[in-house]
Amino acid sequence: MREQRTIFDNIDWQLVFLYFALVLFGWMNIYAAVYNEDHKSIFDFSQQYGKQLIWIVTSLVLALIILITDAKFYSAFAYVFFGLVMFSLVAVLVIGNKTSGAQSWFEIGAFKIQPAEFAKFATNLAVAKYLSMQNINIRQFRTKVVVGSFLIFPLLAILLQNDTGSAIVFVCFVFVLYREGLSGSVLLMGVGLAFLFFMALLVEKFVLIGVIAGVSALVYYLVMKKTRKNLIIISAIVVGASGFVYSVDKIFTDVLESHQKDRINVLIGKEVDPKGVGYNVNQSKIAIGSGGFMGKGFLQGTQTKYDFVPEQSTDFIFCTIGEEWGFVGSTIVVFLFLWMMVRIIIISERQRSDFTRIYGYGLASILFFHFTINVGMALGILPVIGIPLPFFSYGGSSLWSFTILFFIFIKLDSYRLNLL
Template identity: 50%
Template sequence: MSRSEGLINHLDWITIILYGLLVLFGVVNIYAAIYDVDTTTSFFSFSHNGGKQMVFIGLAIIVAIVILSVDYKIYDTLAYPVWVIFMILLVVVMIFAREVNGAKSWLEIGPFRFQPSEFTKFATALALAKYVSKPNFKMGKLKDVFYTGLIISTPAVLIIAQGDAGTALVFSMFILVLFREGMSPIALVLGVASAIIFLLALLVQNDIYFWTPVVVIVGLSVYFNRKSIKRILIFIFLGASIIGMYHSVGYAFDNFLKPHQQNRILVLLNPNSDPLGAGWNVTQSKIAIGSGGLTGKGYLKGTQTKFDFVPEQSTDFIFCTIGEEQGWIGSMIVIILFTALLLRITQIAERQKWRFARVYGYSVATILFFHFMVNIGMTIGLFPVIGIPLPFFSYGGSSLISFTILVFILLALDANRMQRLAH
């Protein structure tokens, strides 16, 4: 059996088919999003984003073939060097890049330009996989906590420094991966709890409504555990920290978030507060999707997107075009395809005997999941507007190729899983 034959037989074709469907559906909708009633351009015209995306797809296919062709061990071997290279690139970008939309994240080489931050996702996934899969790794050991933290937070901090907080948030997803690998759930619970307290602090108008339940619950807990001094102290400490956090949110909100970020959160809480200003994007995006109805207005017949009411229609808000023109049915196809892909990738990750491959697989799943959740969530008013692309759909070479790399490295590892014995 030749090597290539074996590869083809061992490839996970379900993932490839799901990937292909998403990319195809994506480019068709990019064409629709950019389509101008007055100047009809051919689908394959390179002056058109749809045409350009076709080129990116071609590139992505080449990249995918290359990834599958090289020896799979290279990803393990080169994990750290790749990570380091991209960290350097992030710094380089910060120094040399022009500012676009408030962020310095584009690297320009001649006519080509790309966004290193997109590629740090797979680089970080590889590095994390490599570190966690090392034989003497132990979750919770101080040294290992430090290094995993370093691997994850370095790119996040650098990207925040570029001014692109949205992309940086993606790296929080690695906590889910670590959770799968045995990290104590307390970190997750604390994270979710802080998010809830943060939202409450912004939503609750009168402090009494927050104080009262906290005091009552702490009081009751103390009463029922009055035999144990230790527990009483824990509850009082918890209550005090919750209230302390609650009161520090306002300060943090005012001082750590940029005005446009504050607006995006406030708009999420009350979309009608400023429909022409900060709320415009969400309002128009919801109108676009909501007006699609069950079956949509028909391909190329969306008015919200055709007449530019929705901003960034071919990139971050590409889902509006689907919602408006394909309706609930089209939206559901996208959601089902994505969910199927996410579940398939999780299953692939679970079937890996090699911890490196499994950790990498979960990284792929959670990164895709974060993009899927936040991107669609923001278009339907469930998340604040965070400028991150919808994988495979949004127009853009960096995004498409980086997600392709992300998925196909996993497929390469998976195709060779039988050759590797479990550690």
């Protein structure tokens, strides 16, 4: 067994390569998205690509710091990190700056820091730390409550900042919990509820309930054992689903805000309004679609260059990829993400340390969530939720946060052989 002698020993170079590939390709697309004849220099720090270059360099410094730090440091200080970030989440509500309706920024000089981004790695550390403790069983009610509160706290704090996208990221920990033994039905229920939510908006309620009841009855008679217990379960499901369907209207009208409702309406095709809420998505699809098979080429994208797509360097960066690199380039990006996520899962599974494994699952889940929501939104198959594409989107906080998340995992993994 080889012990780690220098900080670069036992590092998973595949992941490091993927990191660099995504960050550099991301930077190229930011350059293309905000490309401007008057500011061609990549070192023009008045432009987003200039700034992003600073973020990339500082990210690499951060990565280096993480790699030279002792791996035990992260699990040891997990709760401290979590506490600090949670504190800043509350603090930003009091002294933070408002940017496009969300009070989630600390302004330090010319740069802005978004604590919500850092809540991800802090929460991930805390959850990993807690679940890796001896005598912890996810099936226990107490454990669920504790883990739940680790997640609910940042979620609520970020929701209060009016940053829905960053808040709901914490839902992705359901994958971690599932891997750690949470009943699969929770995962199924989550998917089921999301499905019902949209169906309830699209289909007449009594039709939907009729279908649910019918399908349940069929399942009961054809698949399940005819026991009293099963009958009660299936009835409960039908009643619960019906109740949910009826409450969807209430959630939709009273809980969601109007812009959120609009986004959902546009997504399910209830509203056609190319200049209004659907404008972003429509323009996004046009930009991506116009790329064709091979794309228009670097800096040749007219839709992104001439600002037809809003937020094209941040939330809609995928449009630039789609337009300039076409189906080929877009598919490669999707593959790179899939490769990275799968690689993280594989590496997680080879860990002896529960902490590292759980952390790895958390990382993969967060990446997956961001990737799915962001690309799904750009492709018009998910509602518009402002959430960055990891490593791609313009923004220091986001890049820093993902770099930290990512390199802590690299560090923890490289340290695995030092463990017994």
